């Protein structure tokens with residue numbers, strides 16, 4: 397329990413709650429005081445007075461959740477209320493994952509699919525302009541961002557089917573340096589996807605050469621999460637080691653029935669590697685992934701739900717097998733008709749999902765794609781599902797561990813200073829929830845149902861979610877590396 401600089405008066409007092417502070421330490425009863433956007437008191441009841449008092453008896457008071465793996469680059473500007481996130485207790489999103497960041501954008505080029513068709517007011521030719529826009533037009537949540545290698549490739553590599561030339565790699569390196577200077581948290585890659593699949597290990601090391609100087613991280617959607625997952629881990633670790641920076645393995649999983657159970661090996665390998673370098677992984681709590689529609693996936697996966705289609709938008713939400721029956725054609729032909737687009741692939745084993753979630757080096761990230769017309773339920777459900785289903789119902793780990801995986805451990809992994817733990821001096825990002833009832837309600841059939849049991853969400857001292865409804869306030873900060 398921390399009791400620094402005991403104030404007699406605070407702006408807001410959360411009275412009588414059970415604090416789970418995000419460090420992994422056991423819960424304790426305490427009042428929590430907020431003054432001028434920061435936590436000013438954590439301690440014994442009756443020790444300070446407040447202009448505004450919130451009775452939170454019987455509820456858990458935790459640091460606001462940090463979505464370590466978000467694709468809300470555009471959403472935080474276009475839909476700043478961010479209800480999908482605040483309704484599950486998220487107070488900070490980390491954007492720019494999987495190689496795809498909204499900035500920089502270059503006119504005349506075709507950005508990676510999730511960022512295509514972006515209106516001119518969301519096109520930024522440099523990363524600093526994007527962050528400045530976020531600062532000028534705050535969302536309900538705090539926003540931090542990685543700069544994406546795929547987005548840079550699209551701007552600077554003339555032929556995306558080959559590795560970058562030296563000059564192209566240098567141009568990307570300079571753009572990364574500018575983004576880091578502006579406040580990017582690090583570099584993300586997505587060599588699984590075509591615009592970056594031709595990039596070699598050498599290319600990525602050349603592009604990220606300045607990361608260490610700015611204490612950036614390297615986050616990667618690895619080249620392979622199926623048969624070649626072990627080699628992909630080796631490649632990712634080698635890149636991070638060459639760059640001298642921490643590695644974040646994005647949405648760690650193994651895909652395809654032939655690979656079920658292999659997370660025993662992948663987690664062993666990651667554990668072994670982390671004896672000599674800093675490594676963590678993020679994970680979402682579902683057995684279906686969500687990604688671009690690709691013909692080669694058909695052999696590995698017999699259950700696919702369409703989440704968006706550029707050619708046939710009305711098909712969002714339909715199962716591919718149902719479309720094939722409706723159109724009296726093969727699944728291949730049906731997929732061809734709805735491409736390009738995105739889909740949910742049921743290709744994971746529940747035991748693997750639990751094993752990854754429970755690993756001490758795993759943090760929670762939604763990987764939710766807010767641009768999809770029929771999103772994967774992870775967009776609205778991830779955090780409540782980890783708390784309610786995996787911690788409370790299945791007992792996979794204690795609530796203190798669940799909270800740490802979405803707060804303190806995440807802030808540490810991404811170098812977010814002054815957030816992630818509920819302690820005096822930290823920013824007042826606070827989520828108050830009912831441990832007995834918190835649960836996700838978003839499903840594959842009803843993917844945008846808000847979670848239950850999240851009572852209050854406070855961002856920088858201002859309520860954005862009060863008694864289960866949004867307040868409309870937009871107190872989010874643009875979090876820049878090292879000055880967050």
Ligand SMILES: [Zn+2]
Nearest residue numbers: 494617646647
């Ligand atoms: Zn990804």
